[in-house]
Each structure stands twice: as structure tokens, then as C-alpha cells.
Amino acid sequence: MRRLLLSSSALVVGLAAVAAVGAPAVADSVSPNTCLSDCTAVFDTAGAHSFTAPAAATSLTVTVNGAAGAPASQAITNDSTALGGAGGSATVDLGVDGAGVTFDLGVGATGAGSSVSTDGDLLVLAGGGGGGGYVGRLDLPGQIFGTYPGGAGGSPTTVGVTPGATATAFGANPANGQGATAAPGAGGIGLAPGSAGSPSNGIGSVPGGAGGSRDIVVSGAPVTHTGGAGGGGYAGGGGGAVTQVDAGDDIIDDLVAPGGGGSGFLAAGLTATAGEPNAGPGSVTFTWSFSPAASTGSTTVHPGDSVTVDVTGLPANVAFDEVLDGAIVASGTSDADGAATVTFTVPAGQRAGAFPVQTLVDGVLAASTSAVTVVVDPAAATPSGSGTPAALAATGSDLPVGGMSAGALLIAAGAVLLVARRRIAAVRGAR
Structure with a gap:
């Protein structure tokens, strides 16, 4: 040569x-x-x-x-x-x-x-x-x-x-x-x-x-x-x-x-x-x-984290997409030497697991990074108000314990009122 x-x-x-x-x-x-x-x-x-x-x-x-x-x-x-x-x-x-x-x-x-x-x-x-x-x-x-x-x-x-x-x-x-x-x-x-x-x-x-x-x-x-x-x-x-x-x-x-x-x-x-x-x-x-290659320094991430991907070996000035777990998370264009760097944010709803970040050119897989592990906080994984209901009262009622207390108070108030009415009636009869 x-x-x-x-x-x-x-x-x-x-x-x-x-x-x-x-x-x-x-x-x-x-x-x-x-x-x-x-x-x-x-x-x-x-x-x-x-x-x-x-x-x-x-x-x-x-x-x-x-x-x-x-x-x-x-x-x-x-x-x-x-x-x-x-x-x-x-x-x-x-x-x-x-x-x-x-x-x-x-x-x-x-x-x-x-x-x-x-x-x-x-x-x-x-x-x-x-x-x-x-x-x-x-x-x-x-x-x-x-x-x-x-x-x-x-x-x-x-x-x-x-x-x-x-x-x-x-x-x-x-x-x-x-x-x-x-x-x-x-x-x-x-x-x-x-x-x-x-x-x-x-x-x-x-x-x-x-x-x-x-x-x-x-x-x-x-x-x-x-x-x-x-x-x-x-x-x-x-x-x-x-x-x-x-x-x-x-x-x-x-x-x-x-x-x-x-x-x-x-x-x-x-x-x-x-x-x-x-x-x-x-x-x-x-x-x-071409023999494109992709790499990232990120190994473990959470939803909302930023991930940077370096791509080399692409055709010059060609558009490409970055895909995580089947979804496009970023797009870019290579330079005259076929290289590019892109950064994306892990989507809030991303599921947990290990996924490579894939580089696609015109829908064709060109390169992949090593797998990136996505860790999802359990609290963040369960939406507010969707937790397991509290234990039911022993009465078998479908109402929660707080509802049973309110019902008992209403019954007691009704009894007091009934006694008061009977006393008023007795006083009127003695007259």
C-alpha cells in the first residue's frame, strides 16, 4: 500500500x-x-x-x-x-x-x-x-x-x-x-x-x-x-x-x-x-x-437520567436514530468523518431491564452499545392512590375502619336525641 x-x-x-x-x-x-x-x-x-x-x-x-x-x-x-x-x-x-x-x-x-x-x-x-x-x-x-x-x-x-x-x-x-x-x-x-x-x-x-x-x-x-x-x-x-x-x-x-x-x-x-x-x-x-460502532459510558441509569452515545464509522453526513427498548430516543447526523455524539434522557415511563442503545440508519441496524441497565424505583413504579386497600373491619362491612367509626357516632347521636324527646313528652303530660 x-x-x-x-x-x-x-x-x-x-x-x-x-x-x-x-x-x-x-x-x-x-x-x-x-x-x-x-x-x-x-x-x-x-x-x-x-x-x-x-x-x-x-x-x-x-x-x-x-x-x-x-x-x-x-x-x-x-x-x-x-x-x-x-x-x-x-x-x-x-x-x-x-x-x-x-x-x-x-x-x-x-x-x-x-x-x-x-x-x-x-x-x-x-x-x-x-x-x-x-x-x-x-x-x-x-x-x-x-x-x-x-x-x-x-x-x-x-x-x-x-x-x-x-x-x-x-x-x-x-x-x-x-x-x-x-x-x-x-x-x-x-x-x-x-x-x-x-x-x-x-x-x-x-x-x-x-x-x-x-x-x-x-x-x-x-x-x-x-x-x-x-x-x-x-x-x-x-x-x-x-x-x-x-x-x-x-x-x-x-x-x-x-x-x-x-x-x-x-x-x-x-x-x-x-x-x-x-x-x-x-x-x-x-x-x-462500513463497520459502524457505538459506545456509551452509562452502565446503570434511572428514568430521567441523561445518556450520551458516541457513534463512529458511519457514512458521511447521514441521518440516524438512537433506539432504546424499541423506541426512538434521539436522532442525529454524522459529520464528514462519519462520527457523531448524541445525548438523550431516559423516558419517565421506561421499564426496568438491560437494553443496548441501537443506532439505525434508514431503519437498518448499524451498531449497538453494550447493554445499559435501567433501574426503576418501586415507589415510582406504582402510581399514587393505586396501592393495596387497608384491611377491612371484622364486621364484614365493605366500609373501611374510618367509615365504621363515623357510623357509630351517628347511631349514638340518634339514641341521645330519642331519649331527649321522650323526656320532653313526659314533662308535657304531667302538666
Whole structure:
């Protein structure tokens, strides 16, 4: 990972440059900001791009596909087998050293290599495929007897240069464009020779050589036939020649030879695995995942207590919720480094028990703290007036003891009143 270990000063300069020119180029497709695992950013529009890997990513790979070479001209033959050579493909493990780094990308057009570099250092390049060729009696209209793909681009799986493949029309015919190595591939030899590919510039993909071009007269009119172009790559493949071959029937056929593939490259300190040969356009795809973590210093709390949670490893600037015992108790947004700190109050009605504080992003569990024990005061747990009634009096009355005393007083007062009334009546009778 030596090439990814940027100095602090270089990183500051790089970030300042990004800020000065605005946001990096937008990928052709990218996962939502809430993605936590196997997130992707795909660049498949030919040209130069840049990509800044998420700062909190804990895994990061990049898959680089060189573009397939051009098929044989449809103006000459519409044979479905008239394909260009496959582009190289490799997936490179950039690891945690790639987190937060800005990468410069080159996505290859037809027959060109695709590359990834950073801070001026080339990290990986997958070669482009050579252009396709064909054979036939070309002075007769429609007399195409066979087609040949160009050489495949190099798929770098070991450190250094991976050669592109040489085209294989008629086996080892010298008209075929040669595959590139660290040096350019030689052009094919023939009546109209192909040209050699370009030498490496050490920065990105360079072009392959042009195919030889020759006019062949058909029905009194010249038709131009051009050999397959060499594929682009770390060094360019050679272009195919136009020549004549003895097909074994004592009749000479015209061969428009395919081009050779461009070479690939992998920087020291990196590991890569080869992908399937790429039959389509060039592309660069980054894939990453996060490993969020949450922690709190609180171990035992009561309703009404404050709890602080520290969260790290989230995507940048993403909203999240904190959940205790199934209820959302706080919300927050991560910073540019994927970190945040939130504080919440344990709800007054929270039940007793041990519960982790869970961090959810878009409803998906991202991280959990260790369990926090909630202790509830028994007095606080029983609402006022809902306690057990006092023991009933032995009389069996449903009234409480205090009610029985009041009843006894009323009965006594009634007896006194009755006695007083009888005395008054006796006095009146004696009169």
C-alpha cells in the first residue's frame, strides 16, 4: 500500500484542490448515502473522472475493465462473430489505506485501457482489446470467409506489467498486430503494414497502433480495407496489416489482420484478481463497506437520567436514530468523518431491564452499545392512590375502619336525641 500512504501535506493540498474546483465528477451510478455494505460507484462514460472514497470505509476495492476492441467494419461484413478483442479486467484490493483518498480515473473508449491513479502514481491499468479482422476474396462483393477477434488486453493480477495478447489470424501470421508488453506491440507486416503502439507514459492508458489501410477494387470501384487497431494500455498493441495469404486452394485470399491487445499494469504493494474478459465498454467500479460502532459510558441509569452515545464509522453526513427498548430516543447526523455524539434522557415511563442503545440508519441496524441497565424505583413504579386497600373491619362491612367509626357516632347521636324527646313528652303530660 506504499502508493496509497499519502503524506499529510500532500493530502491537505489534494483536498484543497478538490475544494477549489468543486465536487468530484459524479459517477454514472452510485449507491444511496445510507448504504452500509457493498456500496458501489460505477464510472462507465469514457474519459477522465475522479472519485473520493468514503473516509470511514473499512473495505475498498476497485474493478477496472479495459474496453473491447472495435469489431470488423459493418460496412464490410455484418457477421456477428466479427468481434474485437476483449478488454482486460482486474479487481484490486485498496483496503483501509484507500479510505478518504481521491483517485483519478481514466475510462477507456473502444479499444482503450482503463486506469486508476492517485497523487500522480499509477495504481492499476487494464488493457484494451485489439480491433477485429477478416479474410476473403475481397475483389468480389460479399466474399468474406472468416473473421478474427483482436488480441485481448492485459488483466493485471501480479505486480508489474501484464502483456496484451497478440492477434491470431491464421495462427502466427506476421500480418497480425503484436500484443504490448512493457514495450509497445509491433505492427503487423504485409502489403499495408500496421503501426506499432505507443510507449508507456507511466501515468495512464496510451493508444495502440493503427491498422494498415489498402484499397481493393470491387466491380470497378475501390473499397478501403483497414486492419484492426491495436488496443490501448500501459503500452499500446500493434495494428494489423492488410496482406494476401494462400488459403490452400491455390487461390490467394486477402487478409485484413486484427490488432494486438494493450498491456496491463499493477503497482507494487497491491493485490488483484482477474475478472472475466470484458466484451463491452470500459469501466471503473469502486465497492466499499462500513463497520459502524457505538459506545456509551452509562452502565446503570434511572428514568430521567441523561445518556450520551458516541457513534463512529458511519457514512458521511447521514441521518440516524438512537433506539432504546424499541423506541426512538434521539436522532442525529454524522459529520464528514462519519462520527457523531448524541445525548438523550431516559423516558419517565421506561421499564426496568438491560437494553443496548441501537443506532439505525434508514431503519437498518448499524451498531449497538453494550447493554445499559435501567433501574426503576418501586415507589415510582406504582402510581399514587393505586396501592393495596387497608384491611377491612371484622364486621364484614365493605366500609373501611374510618367509615365504621363515623357510623357509630351517628347511631349514638340518634339514641341521645330519642331519649331527649321522650323526656320532653313526659314533662308535657304531667302538666
